[in-house]
Amino acid sequence: MSASNPSQSASTKAAQPSGDDAILTERHGEHILIIRMNRPHRRNAFDGATAQALEAVIDAYEEDDQLRCAVLTGSDIVFSSGQDLIAAVHNDKGATKRRGGFGIMGQPPTKPIIAAVEGHALAGGLELCLACDLVVSSRTATMGIPEAAKSLVAVGGGCFRLPKRIPYHLAMELAITGKAWPATRFAELGLVNKLTEPGQALAGALELAQEVLAAGPLAVRASKQIVQHAYDWVESDAWSKQMEYAAPVMASEDLQEGLRAFAEKRPAVWKGR
Known part of the structure; x- marks a missing residue:
């Protein structure tokens, strides 16, 4: 060698x-x-x-x-x-x-x-x-x-x-x-x-x-967090705890855009806010 x-x-x-x-x-x-x-x-x-x-x-x-x-x-x-x-x-x-x-x-x-x-x-x-x-x-x-x-x-x-x-x-x-x-x-x-x-x-x-x-980015991130915590939460607590993540999405511009896009039968244009 x-x-x-x-x-x-x-x-x-x-x-x-x-x-x-x-x-x-x-x-x-x-x-x-x-x-x-x-x-x-x-x-x-x-x-x-x-x-x-x-x-x-x-x-x-x-x-x-x-x-x-x-x-x-x-x-x-x-x-x-x-x-x-x-x-x-x-x-x-x-x-x-x-x-x-x-x-x-x-x-x-x-x-x-x-x-x-x-x-x-x-x-x-x-x-x-x-x-x-x-x-x-x-x-x-x-x-x-x-x-x-x-x-x-x-x-x-x-x-x-x-x-x-x-x-x-x-x-x-x-x-x-x-x-x-x-x-x-x-x-x-x-x-x-x-x-x-x-x-x-x-x-x-x-x-x-x-x-x-294709899904709203704010909703995607919130949904991921809720699914991950689902292993740790008991159901009686989960109803309120999920809102820490969901509430900002419910108040977002993207929610309004998603509803308009659905009504107008067109793809949504997400802004992430």
Whole structure:
């Protein structure tokens, strides 16, 4: 075996995406943000710098009034393999203080975000999907939380969010065996909203995002918050608590526009106010 070239190795290492370079963004039209994980050398696994980069992107998405929906995706080979275990050996965890795991899991955006999955979404990769509101996946994708098989625990929301999305005993099977299942199975169970042919998950997610854009942006954000809190509220309290989110929508210009558009049989023109 020939000796490696030190300068070439250093150059290759420097070229590997890290931090801001590991999270790429582009606008699709005026209102959709595509967020792409870009660490192919680590199968889109997260270290601390990558988590900080995703948190910054989510913050910018929240603050931009023109953006109404985001799509989170990886490559055609892998969505994400979760925490970068090599980085973890050096105590470099893929988390931030404010938004938590991967810069999103503990505090997802209040605006909708769609996961577009190709390849593997394992461990933190599946937990990224659970932090999103909708999931579009290739038929050939694979999902699971294999942590227990390595004597780890899925602490990015997998163990407590998954039982809220699929039946309890099936979530338990995934959690304590570490097995991975095909995306087609998750679609049958209701975790995946839409299946696509291989290589078409992003296109399918963008189609779903267009459906979200057709609805009033204020109502979309309020509805998302109410649905998320539905797991925590008892019904007797939910009637009043939902109004914290719904009341501003009821007093908005967009409500009046929605009613006029319905009466005039035309598409609504939303202003977000």
